[in-house]
């Protein structure tokens with residue numbers, strides 16, 4: 001029951017993984033351990049624990065181990081390492097897999113702070129990054145260099161939601177001796193079978209749907225066996241660790257994630273269709289939506305029942321940023337803020353062109369990103385309807401002129 005048991009359904013695994021089995025007598029959940037020092041009764045015990053994960057709380061506690069086990073079971077990973085944020089899961093993994101002189105192929109639609117890390121610290125230590133078109137597919141073979149060690153994917157992409165052909169990219173990467181690292185935050189550990197699709201390391205901003213309640217930051221590195229020790233070595237040297245309270249919050253979030261995603265997905269479909277019907281909206285960026293960009297690939301590679309609630313919308317180019325601001329400011333139920341994956345709905349204006357090397361000009365019209373939370377969808381629609389009324393008011397149009 002502690003391991004990835006393919007014979008059990010996903011929701012069942014999320015409920016049972018990382019917990020003791022039927023023989024357990026006591027509280028359902030593991031204790032929330034707040035710790036730094038671990039004590040040993042004598043020198044022999046100290047000697048025995050030395051160098052193992054039981055020696056010091058930075059390496060593990062009963063609480064963090066339970067969360068690691070549950071996440072491994074959720075996604076079918078060989079090992080899990082927990083970090084202070086989603087971003088530090090990304091930076092730790094890239095530092096572990098790349099050394100001076102190496103080449104990294106980074107998807108152009110990566111989360112912006114990932115780009116900043118490539119253009120900043122990685123460049124400074126002599127790692128060279130090439131950004132590639134998310135829709136490149138098997139064509140990535142043409143970008144591989146003898147020094148290419150990592151192909152980084154993020155599907156759907158940040159802000160613009162392009163779906164990547166992961167099996168084609170992974171086949172080309174593996175043929176050239178590179179490994180595939182995925183920022184799988186949108187998919188969550190249960191939204192696709194990452195390792196079967198060819199991913200070697202699957203990274204998560206656990207901050208989003210795993211924690212699920214906007215009350216903690218956390219990252220998770222889920223890896224196959226082959227790369228486990230190489231990444232853990234760097235992880236240990238960097239001193240990465242998380243606290244017991246945050247681990248307990250993430251474990252609690254994970255237990256209900258499948259049930260929450262079902263509601264996020266259902267409401268997101270309704271909102272996406274409603275947005276599509278608004279005359280000012282040129283395109284809804286939500287791959288689970290029938291007919292949306294990337295829908296066919298999404299349907300092939302993702303589990304439809306665990307789609308999430310994050311989407312984008314592109315306005316026609318005659319809509320101004322002032323009108324979009326009027327829409328956003330008028331809504332009452334959609335909070336204005338970064339991050340997503342909590343129980344609450346969020347809305348943001350986005351400008352992806354500033355974070356793109358390829359096809360930046362494609363994204364010149366005003367855009368928004370929406371996170372569809374667990375509120376009743378009728379209320380969300382009325383709220384958006386009020387927002388669109390504000391966008392249509394002469395004052396918003398005049399302010400823009």
Ligand SMILES: *Cc1c(COP(=O)(O)O)cnc(C)c1O
Nearest residue numbers: 085086087111185205207217218
């Ligand atoms: C939010 C996010 C991250 C970073 O997670 P933090 O916990 O905020 O550091 C990384 N990747 C993606 C795709 C994200 O949306």
